[in-house]
Amino acid sequence: MRAIGIILAGGNNHKMKELSQKRAVCAMPIAGSYRSIDFTLSNMSNSHIQKVAVLTQYNARSLNEHLNSSKWWDFGRKQGGLEVRTPVVTADNSNWYRGTADAIYQNINFLKNSHEPYVVIASGDCVYKLDFGKLLEYHIEKQADITVVCTELPEDVPCERFGTVRMNENYKIEEFEEKPLQAKGHTISCGIYVIRRRLLIEMIEKCAQEDRYDFVRDILVRYKDIKKIVGYKIKDYWRNISTVQDYFETNMDFLKPEVRDYFFKQYPDIYSKVDDLPPAKYNVGSNVRNSLISSGCIVNGTVENSIVFKKSYIGNNTVIKNSIILNDVYIGDNVYIENCIVESHDTIRANTRYVGEDGIRIVVERNDRYIL
Amino acid sequence: MIKKEMIAMLLAGGQGSRLGVLTSKVAKPAVAFGGKYRIIDFPLSNCINSGVDTVGVLTQYQPLRLNTHIGIGIPWDLDRNIGGVTVLPPYEKSTNSEWYTGTANAIYQNLEYMESFNPEYILILSGDHIYKMDYEVMLDFHKANNAEVTIAVMPVPMEEASRFGIMITDENKKIVDFEEKPAQPRSNLASMGIYIFNWKTLKEALITNAEQPSLDFGKHVIPYCHEKGCPLYAYEFNGYWKDVGTLSSYWEANMELIDIVPEFNLYEEYWKIYTKSEIQPPQYVAADSVVERSIIGEGTEIYGKVYNSVIGCGVTIGKNTVVKDSIIMNHTVIGDNSELYKAIVAEDVQIGNQVRLGYGDEVPNDTAPHIYNQGIVTVGEKSVIPDGITVGKNAVVFGETSAEDYQDGKLLPSGKTLIKAGE
Numbered sequence: 001m002r003a004i005g006i007i008l009a010g011g012n013n014h015k016m017k018e019l020s021q022k023r024a025v026c027a028m029p030i031a032g033s034y035r036s037i038d039f040t041l042s043n044m045s046n047s048h049i050q051k052v053a054v055l056t057q058y059n060a061r062s063l064n065e066h067l068n069s070s071k072w073w074d075f076g077r078k079q080g081g082l083e084v085r086t087p088v089v090t091a092d093n094s095n096w097y098r099g100t101a102d103a104i105y106q107n108i109n110f111l112k113n114s115h116e117p118y119v120v121i122a123s124g125d126c127v128y129k130l131d132f133g134k135l136l137e138y139h140i141e142k143q144a145d146i147t148v149v150c151t152e153l154p155e156d157v158p159c160e161r162f163g164t165v166r167m168n169e170n171y172k173i174e175e176f177e178e179k180p181l182q183a184k185g186h187t188i189s190c191g192i193y194v195i196r197r198r199l200l201i202e203m204i205e206k207c208a209q210e211d212r213y214d215f216v217r218d219i220l221v222r223y224k225d226i227k228k229i230v231g232y233k234i235k236d237y238w239r240n241i242s243t244v245q246d247y248f249e250t251n252m253d254f255l256k257p258e259v260r261d262y263f264f265k266q267y268p269d270i271y272s273k274v275d276d277l278p279p280a281k282y283n284v285g286s287n288v289r290n291s292l293i294s295s296g297c298i299v300n301g302t303v304e305n306s307i308v309f310k311k312s313y314i315g316n317n318t319v320i321k322n323s324i325i326l327n328d329v330y331i332g333d334n335v336y337i338e339n340c341i342v343e344s345h346d347t348i349r350a351n352t353r354y355v356g357e358d359g360i361r362i363v364v365e366r367n368d369r370y371i372l
Numbered sequence: 373m374i375k376k377e378m379i380a381m382l383l384a385g386g387q388g389s390r391l392g393v394l395t396s397k398v399a400k401p402a403v404a405f406g407g408k409y410r411i412i413d414f415p416l417s418n419c420i421n422s423g424v425d426t427v428g429v430l431t432q433y434q435p436l437r438l439n440t441h442i443g444i445g446i447p448w449d450l451d452r453n454i455g456g457v458t459v460l461p462p463y464e465k466s467t468n469s470e471w472y473t474g475t476a477n478a479i480y481q482n483l484e485y486m487e488s489f490n491p492e493y494i495l496i497l498s499g500d501h502i503y504k505m506d507y508e509v510m511l512d513f514h515k516a517n518n519a520e521v522t523i524a525v526m527p528v529p530m531e532e533a534s535r536f537g538i539m540i541t542d543e544n545k546k547i548v549d550f551e552e553k554p555a556q557p558r559s560n561l562a563s564m565g566i567y568i569f570n571w572k573t574l575k576e577a578l579i580t581n582a583e584q585p586s587l588d589f590g591k592h593v594i595p596y597c598h599e600k601g602c603p604l605y606a607y608e609f610n611g612y613w614k615d616v617g618t619l620s621s622y623w624e625a626n627m628e629l630i631d632i633v634p635e636f637n638l639y640e641e642y643w644k645i646y647t648k649s650e651i652q653p654p655q656y657v658a659a660d661s662v663v664e665r666s667i668i669g670e671g672t673e674i675y676g677k678v679y680n681s682v683i684g685c686g687v688t689i690g691k692n693t694v695v696k697d698s699i700i701m702n703h704t705v706i707g708d709n710s711e712l713y714k715a716i717v718a719e720d721v722q723i724g725n726q727v728r729l730g731y732g733d734e735v736p737n738d739t740a741p742h743i744y745n746q747g748i749v750t751v752g753e754k755s756v757i758p759d760g761i762t763v764g765k766n767a768v769v770f771g772e773t774s775a776e777d778y779q780d781g782k783l784l785p786s787g788k789t790l791i792k793a794g795e
Contacts, residue, residue, distance in 0.1 A: 278406075283665060284664055
């Protein structure tokens, strides 16, 4: 593969409310067994990108733990492999990453020490499958300076939190607005870019000289008339998870057979860190309907239209509806949970009730746990 | 200099013919167990949990799946710079090339492998038991007694003792005598086939007895050491230990996992069992399905009703299909409106719609009643059973079958055997 990868995984996001208090958005658990960054990492691995840097900053502990071995994504290589890069204090820099472009600037040696001619930049908070090899072919064929992966959102989905683009008939991007007050179209940038390595170094260094720090605002938007920026439209499943509502809906999408088929059954696979958990266990009285259950779970109660992540325990006569139960949650007997996201490692006491009345309720309960 | 205090030699070459068609294409240690595991995962996990990081796995019979499963040992953290897991098949020599002709002969043929680690002790294991055991504690026992050979034993009910190799010990657990499958057992301590040898003792015994045909630990090496006057000790183990050498014991051991708090608990944190996870997605249980008293592996999709069963990874169970008291291994697909009672269905099997397994009277199997009994229906790996077939109890199906293979195009009566696979 003639490209190296950079995954931007540093961002904080208050739209995730309590969920991002203990982890970066990229480490959010998805679809029972995965974390958000697994999708981008697996895509890179499956596209034979050999060398990937993950740039992290905010609340990175959970993410670092997830990435503590690179072998699960087949990045355990002598040549290249996976590097996790947090900001470091050096003789001439004592800043955190002040933006996406600054994050790349502070790791400019990663670009300079590579020999691959291209760079794929992607964010770690999206759920999708993409062959970066095909994307690179397209980039070369279009003779683009920068290729931006775009997707069309449905008419009823607001686009104001994304970067919106307008392309001409040759897919050249003519307008690029970052988080516009009012979106003009429904084509948005997916936050995935291909760019020639030398050009990227040049632009990032120039940007840093001018004290500009953001890749989209200070590079893409400013260069859109000078450089040839081309859009690459994807039609398959793509979703960003960085609001509570999107996170909830993305997970619930996995209850649809076509989405499961696309991600779980079709080539190529998505990989994640292996947890060595036993098979899920259903005891007498368990009643599970239209739900995803992950390994290590023990189910005694009712679960409907929900996603239960790894290693959770669900007590007797407990009812869980339309909810997401994150990893290692202990739910006592006679509990009722509806329209909730239950934070990982929670302990829910017996005989309690949690209902999201208007919208999704995030449940964070730090009770003592006495088990078995 | 390379030095390992104790290395393990895991005997994984046997066919395990009493598992019938389950082992016709794979070695017994590679047979699936407990939803997502394979039998060899238990001794391998015990090794790494006991701090034994050098394991030679002796393979011979149908090693492909075993080799793929073990790989370089990543799931067990046995991918090491020095040591780790090494697969040891028989190999050609300048003179006297032969297969592994017995358990001890296999070890004898790999003296050089063991020598290269400069060990003090050799742990001999077999790849066909389900148990959790700390070999380090056994080694401490071995050292404390200044033993040259320690044999792990477990107490069995006196009436069953005549099925095992029985150790007779004095009050200090020193072995004074032993007998193989005695009619009148003098003790109830059964050998578990787990030995710790002092390296020097083992090496001397193997070289001295090298000419013995089918050199075996129980039959030749242990008696030789005993006659020579080596101190032999019995290490008593009181945990869960299950031989899964027969179809009925295999079925029972699986079924014990679905108890509320099983005697053999896989959910304990401190002694995990590791395996190679083929697939990772969660399992899906559909809206009108029922799952009760069962354990289910990753990526399985259930649209039907599952009771008292052990289901592997990547399995599909169709609408209105009932699976009861059964073991379904990885990647098997079962169609709609089928019924399975007390069936063991191996990997990658395709079962059509309206198929009934385990239906009818209890009739002994006509070809191998000592293997296929207890009313269990067995379906070998990669078999195909077309729509509308009924298969009786104690019956066996193996291979890509079509309607013509069955009586009236729809029935395989109880006790019948239908094996269509090549060879």
